[in-house]
Amino acid sequence: MKFQLTYxxxxxxxxxxxxxxxxxxxxxxxxxxxxxHIKEIDSILDTIIAYNxxxxxxxxxxxxxxxxxxxxxxxxxALSYLIKQxxxxxxxxxxxxxxxxxxxxxxxxxxxxxxxxIVRLHTKTDYLVYFIGFQPGFLxxxxxxxxxxxxxxxxxxxxxxxxSVGIGSAQTGIYPQNSSGGWNIIGKSPLNFFNMKAxxxxxxxxxxxxxxxxxxxxTFYQIEKEVANQKFRIKNSEL
Amino acid sequence: xxxxxHSGIYCxxxxxxxxxxxxxxxxxxxxMDTYAAKMANALLKxxxxxxxxxxxxxxxxxxxxxxxxxxxxxxxxxxxxxEKLIKMQSVYPIKKDSVLSFGKRVYGARVYxxxxxxxxxxRIYSSRSYFKGITQQKLVxxxxxxxxxxxxxxxxxxxxxxxxxxxxxxMYLPCIKGPEFSRLNKEQQRRxxxxxxxxxxxxxVGYRLKECLENNLPSILTSAVMPGTVQLTPSGKxxxxxxxxxxxxxxxxxxxxxxxxxxRVSQKITGDKIQFILEDYS
Numbered sequence: 321m322k323f324q325l326t327y328x329x330x331x332x333x334x335x336x337x338x339x340x341x342x343x344x345x346x347x348x349x350x351x352x353x354x355x356x357h358i359k360e361i362d363s364i365l366d367t368i369i370a371y372n373x374x375x376x377x378x379x380x381x382x383x384x385x386x387x388x389x390x391x392x393x394x395x396x397x398a399l400s401y402l403i404k405q406x407x408x409x410x411x412x413x414x415x416x417x418x419x420x421x422x423x424x425x426x427x428x429x430x431x432x433x434x435x436x437x438i439v440r441l442h443t444k445t446d447y448l449v450y451f452i453g454f455q456p457g458f459l460x461x462x463x464x465x466x467x468x469x470x471x472x473x474x475x476x477x478x479x480x481x482x483x484s485v486g487i488g489s490a491q492t493g494i495y496p497q498n499s500s501g502g503w504n505i506i507g508k509s510p511l512n513f514f515n516m517k518a519x520x521x522x523x524x525x526x527x528x529x530x531x532x533x534x535x536x537x538x539t540f541y542q543i544e545k546e547v548a549n550q551k552f553r554i555k556n557s558e559l
Numbered sequence: 560x561x562x563x564x565h566s567g568i569y570c571x572x573x574x575x576x577x578x579x580x581x582x583x584x585x586x587x588x589x590x591m592d593t594y595a596a597k598m599a600n601a602l603l604k605x606x607x608x609x610x611x612x613x614x615x616x617x618x619x620x621x622x623x624x625x626x627x628x629x630x631x632x633x634x635x636x637x638x639x640x641x642e643k644l645i646k647m648q649s650v651y652p653i654k655k656d657s658v659l660s661f662g663k664r665v666y667g668a669r670v671y672x673x674x675x676x677x678x679x680x681x682r683i684y685s686s687r688s689y690f691k692g693i694t695q696q697k698l699v700x701x702x703x704x705x706x707x708x709x710x711x712x713x714x715x716x717x718x719x720x721x722x723x724x725x726x727x728x729x730m731y732l733p734c735i736k737g738p739e740f741s742r743l744n745k746e747q748q749r750r751x752x753x754x755x756x757x758x759x760x761x762x763x764v765g766y767r768l769k770e771c772l773e774n775n776l777p778s779i780l781t782s783a784v785m786p787g788t789v790q791l792t793p794s795g796k797x798x799x800x801x802x803x804x805x806x807x808x809x810x811x812x813x814x815x816x817x818x819x820x821x822x823r824v825s826q827k828i829t830g831d832k833i834q835f836i837l838e839d840y841s
Contacts (some may be wrong), residue, residue: 328738329735330737330738330783330785330787330815331735331785331787331814331815331816331817332735332815332817332818334785336738336782336783338782341779341780342780343780360794365578365579366578366579366580366581366587367581367582368581368582368785368806368807369582370780370781370782370783370807371780371781371782372780373780373783373841374783375782375783375784375785377578377785377827451582451807452582452583452779452808453584453805453807454586454805454807455584455692455805456583456585456586456692456693457583457584458584460781478779496584497692514583514584514692516683516693521583522584524581525582526582532696
């Protein structure tokens with residue numbers, strides 16, 4: 321499926337390409353394919369992928385805007401849909417114990433369901449990684465069940481632990497570092513989502529999928545130890 | 560080595576910043592006043608990407624444990640070597656055990672200390688720029704920063720340039736329209752190009768402005784931002800994003816500052832006036 325794209329100059333040395341303003345799997349796959357396809361253009365400095373946009377930053381100010389846009393349009397027209405490659409489903413252990421899931425009780429009360437229901441819904445399906453932003457290693461995930469949509473907290477926490485799994489409105493995600501945060505915390509993962517010691521600091525990338533798997537406290541600490549010793553291998557399978 | 564004797568509110572090591580890692584959510588970082596930083600390196604004949612020390616409000620004190628050459632650019636906070644005033648934008652030979660300190664503010668907000676060959680701290684993801692979570696967050700007292708030994712045949716060129724104080728004093732910030740500019744109505748556009756004042760929320764992540772714009776624009780789907788992007792928040796406050804900003808954001812992006820405007824704004828302090836000027840760029 322081809323989309324109607326718009327191309328805008330954004331600053332003097334970047335072009336913002338926009339897809340229709342929707343959060344959809346078809347759109348993000350199209351953006352990922354396009355981004356891979358233009359990688360070979362030497363003059364590109366960096367790219368930023370988001371839900372319905374791709375920012376292309378060039379090394380130098382754009383002299384001929386029309387020419388640059390035409391070059392991108394040609395690339396898009398020539399885009400083959402066979403570029404989909406190396407996409408993985410990652411199994412992410414999460415401990416939903418009350419000591420980590422600080423807001424589980426509150427959400428259960430609000431939603432008039434049990435804590436077990438929340439865990440069941442959160443681990444029932446997998447989530448698509450749309451892009452990475454906000455903080456190094458923060459995955460924007462799509463696919464949160466409607467019954468788990470909870471507004472952000474009116475008073476953000478000053479400190480949310482690294483690995484905390486949260487829900488903010490229609491989104492769910494994992495805090496890759498200790499930080500302040502306004503999402504409702506439902507559990508904690510022992511994994512590193514931004515690992516400076518690894519050759520690839522973020523194991524997941526746009527287009528991959530995440531499956532949360534519930535683990536008990538004992539398993540959490542065991543995995544945490546293995547992660548610290550760099551002995552833990554995250555289970556994955558090719559999509 | 561350079562020994563950090565005092566690091567004030569915020570001193571950090573900066574070079575051009577990180578590019579090619581935005582997809583992992585890694586911000587660009589890098590020196591705020593590109594114009595001053597590049598000049599400091601040029602005067603010392605360093606590579607333009609050599610790392611230097613960015614000193615906020617001249618609050619810093621450094622001791623050199625070996626002979627070297629230095630050059631100070633950016634904001635003028637009365638730099639002194641061993642308590643003797645030195646000139647800005649000038650190359651000075653430095654003897655082992657000399658101490659660099661600062662005094663009264665003349666103009667600006669950020670000072671650059673460039674040394675012969677550049678600061679040699681570890682490069683992470685092709686940059687030495689400090690960013691919390693990637694490197695240490697900021698310089699602290701006692702840090703020892705490696706520098707290169709001077710070559711025997713290194714000659715001091717005694718290079719000096721004059722800089723136009725306009726760079727530090729002007730309120731005008733040239734920019735072009737941002738992706739959501741066209742969503743502003745006539746009245747909002749008129750207000751946007753009137754003067755604003757810098758609020759006390761200003762740092763390497765961004766500068767929040769004091770005055771508000773009437774704002775009825777809805778948020779956008781989270782999309783790319785970069786240093787120099789001006790966002791309009793739901794409360795009507797404008798935020799000028801700078802070097803340490805995130806790679807994506809959800810507020811309408813109404814303007815994009817030119818490179819020189821980013822350098823100018825990074826020399827502003829709380830209460831300073833600024834005014835956006837639309838550049839014709841087609």
